[in-house]
Structures are given as C-alpha cells and as structure tokens.
Amino acid sequence: MSRAVSALHGETHKGFVEVAEAGLRGMITLRGDLASSRVKKAVKAAVGTAVPARRRIETNGEKAAAWMSPDELLLMVPHAEAPATAAALAEALAGEHHLVAEVSDARTVFTIRGARAAEVLMKLCPVDMDGFAEGEIRRTRAAQVAAAFWKSGPEEYSLVSFRSVAGYVMGLLETASRPGSELFPA
Structure with missing residues (x-):
C-alpha cells in the first residue's frame, strides 16, 4: 500500500504574506x-x-x-x-x-496568512472582498482554475483546488504575494 503525500510536500513562500500548501486533509x-x-x-x-x-x-x-x-x-x-x-x-x-x-x-488546501492576505485573493479571484467575514466561503476560480476559499482566521484564508493544478495555484499565490506587488502599498 502506498503512503499518502501532499501534492507539494508542504511548500511555503514568504512574501508580504505567507502562502503555504497545508498538507494532507x-x-x-x-x-x-x-x-x-x-x-x-x-x-x-x-x-x-x-x-x-x-x-x-x-x-x-x-x-x-x-x-x-x-x-x-x-x-x-x-x-x-x-x-x-x-x-x-x-x-x-x-x-x-x-x-x-x-x-x-483529488484536492489540495493552501493557506494565505498575514494582515494583507485578502490582497492576494483580490488579484486572483473575481470576488468582492469588502466585508468578507470569517465563516464565509466562495466557490469561484483562481485565475484559470476552479477553487473555493474561506476566511479561516482573523488574518488567514484557506483555499482548496484540484490537486492536478496544485503547482499552478502555488505559483499564482507566490507571485501575487511578492513584496512590491501589494494592491495598497503601506
């Protein structure tokens, strides 16, 4: 019997927020x-x-x-x-x-953590983030792929997508969280 492994082995990137593959769920x-x-x-x-x-x-x-x-x-x-x-x-x-x-x-979960986590999702998802509350979930897309996300903590969002596009989604999240790419610079 094979041992289950996460799609990206817990890959993490630190930009103006931290994005990470959350592991097996x-x-x-x-x-x-x-x-x-x-x-x-x-x-x-x-x-x-x-x-x-x-x-x-x-x-x-x-x-x-x-x-x-x-x-x-x-x-x-x-x-x-x-x-x-x-x-x-x-x-x-x-x-x-x-x-x-x-x-x-068939699925992968990502976390986006930091005071400006919503900015990452604003760049990728056609969702109005004003007033997006903890406990809310949206089924949408992240750039070109199906995704769903929810506010999982005060400064944290969780995003789920298909495992087959996990590398693509991580690339999107990493690019969208790069320092200097903030929507609302401090």
Whole structure:
C-alpha cells in the first residue's frame, strides 16, 4: 500500500504574506437534500456541526462542513479519518437519495496568512472582498482554475483546488504575494 503525500510536500513562500500548501486533509463530497433530517443528522455525526447555510462553512476543530451548492457539501476531517467517515455517511444515508465520495486525494488546501492576505485573493479571484467575514466561503476560480476559499482566521484564508493544478495555484499565490506587488502599498 502506498503512503499518502501532499501534492507539494508542504511548500511555503514568504512574501508580504505567507502562502503555504497545508498538507494532507481529509475531504468528502456529500450530495443530497441538505434540508433532510437524515442528512443533517449524518453531517452532525461526521463532523460535529450543523449543515451550513448558503455560502457558509461551519467548523469544529479540525473538522468542517462547507456549503458548495444547494445540494452539495464539502466535509473536511483529518486525512486518516476520511475513509471511515465516508463509509459511516454512506451507511447513515442508505436508502436516501445521496452521493458520498471521498475526494481527499483529488484536492489540495493552501493557506494565505498575514494582515494583507485578502490582497492576494483580490488579484486572483473575481470576488468582492469588502466585508468578507470569517465563516464565509466562495466557490469561484483562481485565475484559470476552479477553487473555493474561506476566511479561516482573523488574518488567514484557506483555499482548496484540484490537486492536478496544485503547482499552478502555488505559483499564482507566490507571485501575487511578492513584496512590491501589494494592491495598497503601506
């Protein structure tokens, strides 16, 4: 059996903010009726949160549930827990219309940390960042690739993209965070 490794082995760049590949993260796509009591109960059991409202992410320590579309959530758990969590979800939702897919090895998570982290995303994503609050999530694009991001701390954003474009995304983040490229120089 092969050993799981992150896409970029924890690569980090320091510019006017720090950008880093966050390492392995367990991720499960759950599709179904998000208003269903069985789905709500299964999500609570899996990650310890409620089903999030539209464009929101609910966190519980290392676990989270992120709204991705009217019938889709991205559940995040520690990497080693993802297979068992996906199996438990599928079992809990047996007989109900749903899809559970463990997508950990198809996705990569990045962090953008620093007082000016939003500036990096402003350069890459067509999202109005004014008033973007902690707990909000946007499914969008970063330059030419699909991505989603959320404010994961007071001066931190997390971004998820496909693993196949991890090098491209890291290059975008590194370039956008280079000293001298700030949108609003101090």
